[in-house]
Amino acid sequence: MNRKASRATISDVAKAAKTGKTSVSRYLNGEQNVLSTDLKQRIETAIAELNYRPSQMARGLKRGRTRLIGLIIADITNPYSVDVMGGIEAACRAQGFTLLMCNTNNQVDQEQHYLNLLSSYQVEGIVVNAVGMREEVLNHLQQSFLPMVLIDRKIPDFDCDVVGLDNMEAATQVTEHLIEQRFETLLFVTEPLGMVNTRLERLKGFNQVAAQYPHCHTEQAEVALHDAAKLDRVLLEFYQRNHAKRCAVLAVNGALTLQVARSLKRLELNWGKELGLLGFDELVWSELAGVGITTLKQPTWQIGYAALEQVIRRIEGDNSPPREQVWSGELIVRGSTRLEG
Numbered sequence: 001m002n003r004k005a006s007r008a009t010i011s012d013v014a015k016a017a018k019t020g021k022t023s024v025s026r027y028l029n030g031e032q033n034v035l036s037t038d039l040k041q042r043i044e045t046a047i048a049e050l051n052y053r054p055s056q057m058a059r060g061l062k063r064g065r066t067r068l069i070g071l072i073i074a075d076i077t078n079p080y081s082v083d084v085m086g087g088i089e090a091a092c093r094a095q096g097f098t099l100l101m102c103n104t105n106n107q108v109d110q111e112q113h114y115l116n117l118l119s120s121y122q123v124e125g126i127v128v129n130a131v132g133m134r135e136e137v138l139n140h141l142q143q144s145f146l147p148m149v150l151i152d153r154k155i156p157d158f159d160c161d162v163v164g165l166d167n168m169e170a171a172t173q174v175t176e177h178l179i180e181q182r183f184e185t186l187l188f189v190t191e192p193l194g195m196v197n198t199r200l201e202r203l204k205g206f207n208q209v210a211a212q213y214p215h216c217h218t219e220q221a222e223v224a225l226h227d228a229a230k231l232d233r234v235l236l237e238f239y240q241r242n243h244a245k246r247c248a249v250l251a252v253n254g255a256l257t258l259q260v261a262r263s264l265k266r267l268e269l270n271w272g273k274e275l276g277l278l279g280f281d282e283l284v285w286s287e288l289a290g291v292g293i294t295t296l297k298q299p300t301w302q303i304g305y306a307a308l309e310q311v312i313r314r315i316e317g318d319n320s321p322p323r324e325q326v327w328s329g330e331l332i333v334r335g336s337t338r339l340e341g
Contacts, residue, residue: 008050016046069097069311070118070126070146072111076103078255079283080300081129084151087304088127095312097124119146125311127151127304147314149307154197159322161314163307165298166326167198171205173331174250174278174296179213181337183248183276186210187238188220189231189260190252199252202280206250217242225255231263239269246339247275254281254295261289277336280329291335299327 010028014021019039026034027043035043046052069092073081085101092099100123102114118126125147152164178186188206190199203220210218221234239247249271251257257279264271271277272291279286282297306325 008052010052012050013043013046013052016050017042019043066122066124067097068121068123069099069308070121070123071099071101071129072114072118072126073101073103073129074106074111076105080152080254080281080298083300084129084304084307087301087306088308089304090301091305091308091312095308097308097312124315125149127307127311128153147311149310149314151303151307152198154324156195161307161310161322162324163303163310164198164324164326165303166328167201168205169326170280170296170298170329171202172209173329174280175206175209177294177331177333178248178250178276178278178337179209179216181248181276181339182246183337183339184215184245185217185219185242185247187235187247187249188218188252189234189249189256190220190222191225191256192222202252223256223259225259228259228263228266231259232266235260235263235269236267239267239275243274248337248339249275249277251277251279254279254283257281257286257293257295258283261293272335272337272339276339282332286332287334289336291338294334294337295332297330297332299329303327 010021010024014024017024017039019042023035023039024043026032027040032040069088071085071088073085075081089099100118100121102110102118104111104114123146127149129151149161149163150158151162154162175186186206188203190203193199193203207218210216219238221238223231223234235249238249249260251260257277260277260279261271264275264277269275270290271293276294278294278296280296280298282295286293286295306327310325
């Protein structure tokens with residue numbers, strides 16, 4: 001039998017197997033025990049010869065299920081987001097769900113567009129990598145009443161499951177490391193704080209630890225991610241004020257760590273020699289950057305996997321109060337914080 005040029009239908013399978021559509025549906029839905037051995041063989045042969053592929057969307061809708069999960073990411077170029085997505089995708093495969101990923105590129109109109117799009121596809125739940133996402137869009141998400149988990153972001157007055165790093169623990173760990181390495185002046189560089197809890201919690205942890213060491217002087221600066229001129233000025237002035245002491249820079253996330261590294265290159269300042277450098281997030285180039293950059297590695301894959309598992313629990317009827325799952329990071333020490341002298 002020749003394959004048909006157009007996509008085969010369930011009616012085509014029934015005709016080729018010399019049976020009715022009801023029997024084919026039973027075969028496809030796992031009710032093969034009610035079919036004779038001969039009939040099952042005829043249906044199986046017809047499906048193979050026609051290369052029949054049932055529409056999973058149509059079958060799911062018929063049962064009131066689509067088995068689709070929506071993922072909204074504010075910036076797909078952020079390595080953190082890419083790693084998180086890997087964990088989410090792996091959990092989807094393991095649980096029999098399909099992932100629909102939407103990259104908003106930090107644009108308000110795209111954020112609203114993708115929220116509407118996911119609703120039209122009748123996704124059963126949503127995972128939101130919400131750092132950088134605007135409050136008005138998060139309000140729309142809250143009003144959707146879909147099972148939802150936020151990654152790495154807590155929103156005031158937004159009752160929702162959250163999965164992310166234990167920011168206070170991580171900030172304590174990295175700050176204590178810098179002080180143990182006898183750095184006397186520390187600069188905490190962050191993107192604009194706003195109401196982003198990850199940045200606020202890391203700054204709080206940094207200040208709390210430093211306050212326990214009277215000899216340790218701290219400074220902080222808020223710099224937009226791509227404001228290279230301001231970053232150059234902040235770092236140069238910090239070094240000029242403190243070069244007689246052991247001084248170090250702590251960057252709040254991986255994207256900003258990269259910008260700090262570029263800025264220091266432009267200023268011809270060498271981390272690990274003239275000043276220390278430590279950044280949140282482990283990036284693939286961190287160990288290759290000269291003497292290597294000390295980082296706080298987040299279990300990003302595990303965070304993504306756990307977020308998807310929590311969404312599925314909600315889909316399946318878990319009505320317990322929203323909870324926050326936090327994960328510990330791992331300090332990876334390299335030459336950038338091993339300043340000699």
